[in-house]
Amino acid sequence: MAKNDLQGTLELLILKTLAQNTSLHGYGIVLHIERVSGELLRVEEGSLYPALHRMEQNQWVRSQWALTETNRRAKFYSLTVTGRKQLTAAERAWEQTVKGVQAVLHFA
Amino acid sequence: MNLLRRIAALFRRSSVDREIADELQAHMAMRTEDNIAAGMSPAEAARDARLRFGNPTTARERVEHVDIATGLDSFWRDIRYAIRGYCNAPLFAIVAITTLALGIGANTAIFQLLNEVRLRSLPIQHPEELVDIRIIGGNQGLGVSSSFYSSLTRPVWQEIERNHEPLSEAFAWNFDFQNMQIGANVNDVHAVRTINVSSQFFSTLGLEPAAGRVLDAEDMAAACTGSGAVVSYAWWQSQMGGRAITGAESVVLNGVPYRIVGVTPPRFFGLAVGENFDFITPLCIPKNAAREFFDIGVMGRLAPGWNIDRATQWFTAASKGIFEATLPQGYGTKSTEQFRNFKLGAYAAGSGVSRLRHDYDASLWILLGITGLVLLIACANLANLMLARASARQREIALRMALGATRARLLRQLLLESGLLAIFGAFLGIALAQVFSRLLIRVLASTDENLTLSVHTDWRVLLFTSGIAVLTCTIFGTLPAFRAAKADPIHALKTGDTHAAGHRERYSMQRLMVVLQVAVSMVLLVTALLFVRSFRNLMTVDPGMRENGITVGGFMYPTSTITREHFEDFKHQLVDEVRSVPGVSNAAIVTMPPLSGSSWGHLVSVGSREGDSRFTWVSPTYFATMGIPIVSGRGFNDNDTANSPRVAIVNRAFVDRYLPGENPIGKTIRTQAEPRYPATLFEIVGVIPNTLYTDIHEKRIETMAFVPARQFPSEADGRSTQMVIASSLPSAIISEEIKRNIRAKHPEVRMYFFDVHERVLKSLLKERLLAILSGFFGALAAILVMVGLYGVVSYLVTRRRNELGIRIALGSTRQRIVSLVMGEAGRMLLVGALIGTAISLAVTRSASSLLFGLKAWDPATIAFAITALAVVAFSASFLPAFRAARLDPVDALRRE
Structure with a gap:
């Protein structure tokens, strides 16, 4: 059975976001998810950072302090090779979950 | 050191915290800026940012916790955490560090000595x-x-x-x-x-x-x-x-x-x-x-x-x-x-030349092996302790895993904890080693006035100690850490059972460790018993002559004016004067005092047989002084002079070698010529029993010939003589008495004295040291095994409480419960003893050159070692078994 939970979903979103953008800070990730999802998904900003840090400890992402376009110092995150693998696995797990949930919902 | 570390940790911690705070701050600031750009007032913008973000303090703490529980960057935090853990269980920490310090200290001390006598180079160029x-x-x-x-x-x-x-x-x-x-x-x-x-x-x-x-x-x-x-x-x-x-x-x-x-x-x-x-x-x-x-x-x-x-x-x-x-x-x-x-x-x-190296090399290597094995046993005990601690911490570890810590991360924390113990142990061990090695040198020097050895803690010693520390850390820390990190968090958290995860495996590992301990301590006990018995054999060797109450005196008069033809007259005058000193019961001239470590020999031919023999020139009272009987023929007397036919008294070994089955009296010995000792014909006039010659360790009896002192070749004679002096007074007292008497008559004579028995005891120093140290370490090993076995058997009883309760409830007798529990201990003992015996047989063979009067494969010794271990096993398992037998079945069943 595919394992999934809310934490996993947030991680999946972050991974995907970082895969599409080479390097982003936390706020940028939030903006990206909100924009791309057409404001359907709202990231709970307080939960974002524990997730990012956990992912960094797991070496899915790496971080670096740099300047934003408005010249503000911020911590930029980017995907590692491990992170890319994790993304593939997480995407597959998500598809399984969606399939499973849909199967249940469409059961008649 | 410690203070520095703390300061560094403080500094580091605050920098990590500041980073988190900065990161969150930047997020809020960017949101606020965007809000203002979208047309909000600054106050409104900030409010909105805070609302979206949630409580910033909570967020920061959550991030911190993630970093602490799973962080790769928090080395110092891990150390602080480990130290705090040990402070909460001070007894565990003290026992572990003391055990390690003693073990590492003993090993380092022996290694320091080895390094000093064997490995260090002379302080010269190239x-x-x-x-x-x-x-x-x-x-x-x-x-x-x-x-x-x-x-x-x-x-x-x-x-x-x-x-x-x-x-x-x-x-x-x-x-x-x-x-x-x-x-x-x-x-x-x-x-x-x-x-x-x-x-x-x-x-x-x-x-x-x-x-x-x-x-x-x-x-x-x-x-x-x-x-x-x-x-x-x-x-x-x-x-x-x-x-x-x-x-x-x-x-x-x-x-x-x-x-x-x-x-x-x-x-x-x-x-x-x-x-x-x-x-x-x-x-x-x-x-x-x-x-x-x-x-x-x-x-x-x-x-x-x-x-x-x-x-x-x-x-x-x-x-x-x-x-x-x-x-x-x-x-x-x-x-x-x-x-x-x-x-x-x-x-x-x-690395220079060394008599010390020649004498002590093998013993030091053996001692290093012994201390190494003791450390191994101590490590096994520590590993058991760590396992017990790990099961107690099961929930904590499960929680950290649930928070997202990887196994590698947890393993690192656990290894760091054991590493910390090893480091403390090693530092204390190095300090202790300085005391141990100096103590050993003092013991060695107490019997060898000429020995001056200083110990250095050079790179070799430090390398050795750190190597030992790493090794011990690996042995006692790795397995428990791997076990703990393998635990299934869900299971552990759900049941709250402290023994939940893989307890069967862990339990069998504890058993394995006890078996190992028994085997190793068996080796140590056998070694100790061999050395102790060997030492006893040496102490009770009968040299075939008087050994107690014999003082050797040396008399030198290089400035004296007596001429060569009067050398022997003067010596005999001296010996008569010594004999007349009150307290001296007898005295005799001897060219080579017995059991003094030196020897003198000549090549001889007796009839058609050729070979060599020890030669000693003595005055007539020698055999009476040393309590050696003349078994056939006659002793020497005052008629045996430089002008009478050359005569000799030989020992039994001489007769057996050169005149087997013949009556030796009247037979002739011919010595080969040597510088200052011309070829001479001696007629055998008497036979004495076999006696030891230079050394109490002699395994082969030397062939010996004694010749009257007055027949000593005058070319080889000089202005000095040695005597054996028998007295019932202590050597030191009679020596002073003689010194005073002789000095009064002959101020030009210099004298030295030593007690033969004391000299013999000194020559047994190496054996005594080996016996004492190996005995000490053997006993220590037995105690460590007892502790380890007790721990494991107690654990076993706790684990099987339920089963035992059912057995008792179903009518099993107390005896059967006791024998059930003790049988378990017995099996571990049996397997351990079997392995131990095999190893002992292989190992002790290398020590056989250091043994006296017994072989390395000595059945009695092995039997005794097994008996000793059986007693240890019995005493270690009796208490837990007894407790198991008194288990209240109702109580036991209710608890599970």
């Missing part, structure tokens, strides 16, 4: 190029050898000095005790340690003087008549107060005056490890140096392009010419041929 030139296989008892380090004659050295192609430089040296005159009277003397050296000594070793100068060619030219001398740094500091060397101060050594011209470097202790020196003086080689006196050593520095093998080949090839040119005159053909066939070889001498 010690690896230094070689010792010796006769391959030694001189086989030919001629006269004066000390452990002297292996060549002076004429041989002169040959080598003339031509030594493989060596860029070479020198001869000997170590000697000389009498330094300390008063106006020539007989007011004090023994000092002198190294006599040839001219290239300093340049070969590359020694630069600490003050003044080294010996030069002028000193060498004046070697025999008085020249410059160099003192050791220690002597310069202690006896001369380190004052400037002017060349004006002088000393008189063995009657020759020397000017003190320089000081050797502080670290230079001479060439013999463990035996320091006071003076270095030029080696005097008289015109007609004796060709049969092996009393110097030769060393040299390999020339560029030469190695030890090639140098040995060169010297072996050159040997024929060298020994042909230095043949001693006056030997029989056989000995002369033997001398001619000597071959020289080159041996690495970079």
